[in-house]
Amino acid sequence: MVKVYTSSVIDAPADRVWAVVRDFNALPSWHPLIRDSRIEGNHPGDKIGCVRNFNLKDGGNIRERLLALSDYDYSCTYAILESPMGVSNYIATLKLAPVTDGNRTFAEWSAEFDCPADRTGALVQTVGQGVFQGGFDALKRSFSRR
Amino acid sequence: MVEVRRSTIVDAPVDQVWAVLRDFNGHERWHPAVAESRIEEGRAGDEPGCVRRFKLKDGAELREQLLRHSDRERSFSYCIIDSPIPLIDYVSTVTLKPVTDGDRTFWEWSSSFAAPQGREADLAELVGENIYEAGFGAVQAMFGQQVRHGATVPRTRTMATPADARPLDGGAVVVERFGGPEVLRWERSTAMPPGPGEVRLRHTAIGLNYIDVYTRTGYYPLIAPPGVPGMEAAGIVLDVGPGVHGLMPGDRVAYACAPCGAYAEVRTMKADLVVPLPDHVSDRLAAAVMLKGMSAEFLLHRVHAVREGDTILVHAAAGGVGQLVCQWARQIGATVIGTVGSAEKARIARAAGCAYPILYAETDFVDRVMEITEGRGCDVVYDAVGADTFMKSYEALAVRGHLVSFGQASGPIPPIDLAGFVQKSATVSRPNFGHYTSTPNEVRSITDRLFRALANGVLQVEIAQEYPLREAAEAHRALESRRTTGSTILIP
Numbered sequence: 001m002v003k004v005y006t007s008s009v010i011d012a013p014a015d016r017v018w019a020v021v022r023d024f025n026a027l028p029s030w031h032p033l034i035r036d037s038r039i040e041g042n043h044p045g046d047k048i049g050c051v052r053n054f055n056l057k058d059g060g061n062i063r064e065r066l067l068a069l070s071d072y073d074y075s076c077t078y079a080i081l082e083s084p085m086g087v088s089n090y091i092a093t094l095k096l097a098p099v100t101d102g103n104r105t106f107a108e109w110s111a112e113f114d115c116p117a118d119r120t121g122a123l124v125q126t127v128g129q130g131v132f133q134g135g136f137d138a139l140k141r142s143f144s145r146r
Numbered sequence: 147m148v149e150v151r152r153s154t155i156v157d158a159p160v161d162q163v164w165a166v167l168r169d170f171n172g173h174e175r176w177h178p179a180v181a182e183s184r185i186e187e188g189r190a191g192d193e194p195g196c197v198r199r200f201k202l203k204d205g206a207e208l209r210e211q212l213l214r215h216s217d218r219e220r221s222f223s224y225c226i227i228d229s230p231i232p233l234i235d236y237v238s239t240v241t242l243k244p245v246t247d248g249d250r251t252f253w254e255w256s257s258s259f260a261a262p263q264g265r266e267a268d269l270a271e272l273v274g275e276n277i278y279e280a281g282f283g284a285v286q287a288m289f290g291q292q293v294r295h296g297a298t299v300p301r302t303r304t305m306a307t308p309a310d311a312r313p314l315d316g317g318a319v320v321v322e323r324f325g326g327p328e329v330l331r332w333e334r335s336t337a338m339p340p341g342p343g344e345v346r347l348r349h350t351a352i353g354l355n356y357i358d359v360y361t362r363t364g365y366y367p368l369i370a371p372p373g374v375p376g377m378e379a380a381g382i383v384l385d386v387g388p389g390v391h392g393l394m395p396g397d398r399v400a401y402a403c404a405p406c407g408a409y410a411e412v413r414t415m416k417a418d419l420v421v422p423l424p425d426h427v428s429d430r431l432a433a434a435v436m437l438k439g440m441s442a443e444f445l446l447h448r449v450h451a452v453r454e455g456d457t458i459l460v461h462a463a464a465g466g467v468g469q470l471v472c473q474w475a476r477q478i479g480a481t482v483i484g485t486v487g488s489a490e491k492a493r494i495a496r497a498a499g500c501a502y503p504i505l506y507a508e509t510d511f512v513d514r515v516m517e518i519t520e521g522r523g524c525d526v527v528y529d530a531v532g533a534d535t536f537m538k539s540y541e542a543l544a545v546r547g548h549l550v551s552f553g554q555a556s557g558p559i560p561p562i563d564l565a566g567f568v569q570k571s572a573t574v575s576r577p578n579f580g581h582y583t584s585t586p587n588e589v590r591s592i593t594d595r596l597f598r599a600l601a602n603g604v605l606q607v608e609i610a611q612e613y614p615l616r617e618a619a620e621a622h623r624a625l626e627s628r629r630t631t632g633s634t635i636l637i638p
Contacts, residue, residue, distance in 0.1 A: 005244070007244060
């Protein structure tokens with residue numbers, strides 16, 4: 001089991017950051033790697049069990065199922081159903097916490113998955129830096145412009 | 147419940163910050179409010195269960211216990227055991243998390259607690275700013291970090307000056323001068339903030355005892371008028387002074403002892419004198435039973451250890467203490483003989499467990515005791531009547547019996563002929579309740595047994611009269627004219 005953990009600080013109140021990331025179908029609006037997304041079966045994007053089907057800007061297609069969503073904890077957990085990354089048992093959690101000192105947000109994004117041993121290093125880099133840190137950087141830029 | 151949650155970012159790797167925080171006793175090295183700290187019983191600062199005892203720079207003392215500690219989660223939780231600040235059921239958690247983006251540390255410090263009504267916001271601010279944010283600022287400064295927004299600079303207000311470190315006004319019944327019930331007046335009185343070893347209470351129920359009449363008339367020199375009478379009460383701890391352990395604001399407590407001062411809404415007194423009440427003993431019950439119940443306990447278990455098979459004689463068996471002695475002695479397995487003044491009181495004594503109530507006005511109690519015991523006499527006689535009964539109580543004793551004289555309601559006891567007691571190898575004692583209750587351990591040992599006896603139903607107490615505290619004079623009139631039965635309490 002490979003574990004990836006990335007965290008950052010975003011200079012905006014946690015409820016405002018949560019308003020952006022809570023929509024399971026909204027990745028294209030804030031994550032730079034994502035081109036488009038839809039929720040399968042015409043379900044709402046906050047229905048537990050719904051599946052988002054999205055395309056990366058580099059052409060890959062990924063399907064992910066929403067496993068848990070908590071407005072109380074500012075937390076969202078999902079699993080990959082299909083992806084070109086060659087991972088299995090992939091479960092990730094995106095979680096926010098308020099930093100009362102300065103009214104900022106502590107953001108954590110973590111994942112666990114299985115993959116062939118020789119691909120571990122590359123996948124940790126892709127997931128931890130490309131996807132997670134890339135998303136945080138975009139959020140930091142987005143909120144610093146406002 | 148009040149919940150407080152504060153968090154910050156420290157510009158240092160999480161392992162370095164955890165190295166500073168993980169020792170439960172290390173706060174004296176980094177928290178600006180802490181003057182000195184040690185772990186009790188020589189334990190280590192990372193052993194869950196250990197207790198840190200520490201002093202703040204303003205002198206207040208606290209004890210806190212480590213509940214959990216995790217290097218994996220970089221987190222620990224603890225609770226307050228003793229504190230002069232009314233943070234009730236306070237449990238707090240410190241958690242560190244890495245900020246991988248920049249190799250920094252997210253630090254969250256949170257707690258939940260109950261607070262006295264009206265003080266929630268005040269105490270939440272005290273905890274959030276003076277403890278948590280002050281700690282954030284100090285640790286950030288250790289790592290050379292500029293403190294953000296100024297919000298984390300320790301405030302000038304110190305922790306142990308909560309808003310109630312002021313005199314507290316309340317009403318009290320005051321004996322203006324020695325005399326009849328009319329000398330009892332309702333006046334304003336003040337409970338000062340508790341000093342070292344003291345506790346401040348808000349009374350919820352006050353016991354009425356005949357000794358209060360003696361206090362009021364000056365028969366016993368217990369107060370110098372103007373003064374507040376009353377020896378017995380239950381209440382809630384408002385706050386505690388430095389060096390007080392085992393009592394927390396919000397605790398339910400009771401006491402029965404000198405000095406006087408119970409006829410008041412609020413009172414500051416020595417913390418050693420009060421005992422926490424178990425859940426099954428209500429405030430009203432405690433106010434009704436503490437003094438009489440502790441008296442019965444010390445008579446039956448300490449002055450003389452009554453055993454199964456003993457025969458005992460109790461004077462005034464239908465009185466407050468007498469009824470409890472009857473109930474308890476019967477449960478021990480003793481045969482209880484009692485003297486009473488009327489048929490109605492004989493009925494009351496019998497209901498309390500007195501197998502042989504004797505109407506002393508109609509029947510000579512010595513003859514009757516000898517008849518009941520087939521000439522043997524009693525193993526112990528409890529006599530608070532004094533002049534009228536003392537020598538006859540001696541006559542009612544068995545060989546090697548014990549005469550316990552614990553009062554003289556009918557007048558002073560004449561000089562005794564000690565040598566004459568050789569006829570029975572008798573023991574005579576004149577116990578003073580105060581000498582059996584002079585340390586907290588003695589008091590708690592007595593009240594532990596009393597509370598158990600109340601819990602398992604050995605002792606039954608009837609609260610037959612309740613008066614508002616302001617009407618204490620009316621309660622005294624009723625007591626002195628023998629219009630009361632059972633226990634009487636005063637409600638503030």
